[in-house]
Amino acid sequence: MAGGNGELKLLGMWASPFVTRAKLALHIKGLPYEYVEEDLGNKSALFLSSNPVHKTVPVLIHNGKPICESSVIVQYIDDAFPGVGTPLLPADPYERAVARFWAAYIEDKVVTSWAPVFRVKTDEERDEAARQTLAAVEVLEGALKECSGGKGAFFGGDSVGYVDVLLGGLVSWLKANEPLTGTKLIDATKTPLLAAWMERFCELDVAKAVLQDVDAVVEYAMALRVRLAASSAANN
Amino acid sequence: MAGEKKGLQLLDFWVSPFGQRCRIALDEKALPYEYLEQDLGNKSELLLRSNPVHKKIPVLLHDGRPVCESLIIVQYIDEAFSSSSGKPPLLPSDPYARAQARFWADYVDKKVYDCGTRLWKTKGEPQQQARKEMVEILKTLEGALGDKPYFGGDEFGFVDVAFVPFTAWFLTYERYGEISVDKECPRLAAWAKRCGERESVNKNLSPPEKVYEFIGTLKKKFGIE
Secondary structure (H helix, E strand, C coil), X not given: CCCXXXXXXXXXXXXXXXXXXXXXXXXXXXXXXXXXXCCCCCCCHHHHHXXXXXXXXXXXXXCCEEEECHHHHXXXXXXXXXXXXXXXCCCCHHHHHHHHHHHHHHHHHHHHHHHHHHCCCCHHHHHHHHHHHHHHHHHHHHHHHHHCCCCCCECCECCCCHHHHHHHCCHHHHHHHHHHHCCCCCCCCCCHHHXXXXXXXXXXXXXXXXXXXXXXXXXXXXXXHHHHHHHHHHCC | CCCCCCCEEEEECCCCHHHHHHHHHHHHCCCCCEEEECCCCCCCHHHHHXXXXXXXXXXXXXXXXXXXXXXXXXXXXXXXXXXXHCCCCCCCCCHHHHHHHHHHHHHHHHHHHHHHHHHHHCCHHHHHHHHHHHHHHHHHHHHHHCCCCECXXXXXXXXXXXXXXXXXXXXXXXXXXXXXXXXXXXXXXXXXXXXXXXXXXXXXXXXXXXXXXXXXXXXXXXXXC
């Protein structure tokens, strides 16, 4: 009895790229849901009881039951609503393994290297994080070639798939990186397939509906940087 | 692709808990495979060719095609051999239960190995911090287990496979971290014992003393005393 007419609620924070992933998956499947913006400085009781382990967004609540972790949420949406829209993961076990591999790569190499860019204090540390992230992005270029069958459309082939959703959630932040740090992460001269992918992705109706405004993300990240610098200065 | 070997091969390293997850899954499904011990100090051409991105074990080769990352390998084994093995699936069929299983396997991946490593690699304040964290991690996992015989419920499943190899490391955590799993998490200790009675687990986990010895060797190698 998967899916059905159960109520879907998404607890999120507008700037979070992980929340964006969940929204993308819901929109791709055409699933109506209630969105609740959480104040992460003052977490609601519902939020804390739904994700006591990590206390992070996104949290998807389906028929009152919480699902946490963006990649788990996206897979859940795919599993729980099988008849709806195109499946995000392919049917073939080997192709699924390849998609999961690149999803894990994005988490372990792109996101993990990149996150410090917004938190580290010295330019040196920031440059090193940028360098590692760029290296990971170059590997992804090869992955896109492999996954899209050389056509470079989407990681999912002709249509948007699991890896596209996980990377797609990061797009506004990928674009924000240049104004924030001076480094262009997706550069058409270095990673042409990914640059074309990003353009193609942003043209999708779901992307237009869901992706955050890049200027707003830049402003948010700058304010965050100022807040972090102030708190660490206060702690010295 | 000409010349690739038919069947299943596992590129692995004897003490790796990640490799052991794969061995356990293969045995649970009664799948014959060739075990190929890798020299991680001098990586083979086969390993480098099969996992060019990470150059790590474990790697499962199925008719020559590589699958990398232990939990991805376990899911692949579960999905590719679901009908032929006649054994129960490791991941439940209910989408919500699957999501819970994935969440907890991800939790094990994010937390256990990293904290465990800090327990034996550090001293003083960082080690004390790691000790506190490890107890919290184990208690959280014990909470997730609840009163069930396995994380999967009545059946040994995905999360059990993901976590059980680390039970061979409890002795090492206990000695370096001065933690008693029996005392802090008795239900988890009971679960570990229960899993240990399964042939797939018993056969594939390293003896705890061997793990401890191995870490001792590593510490010397890295000049950590």
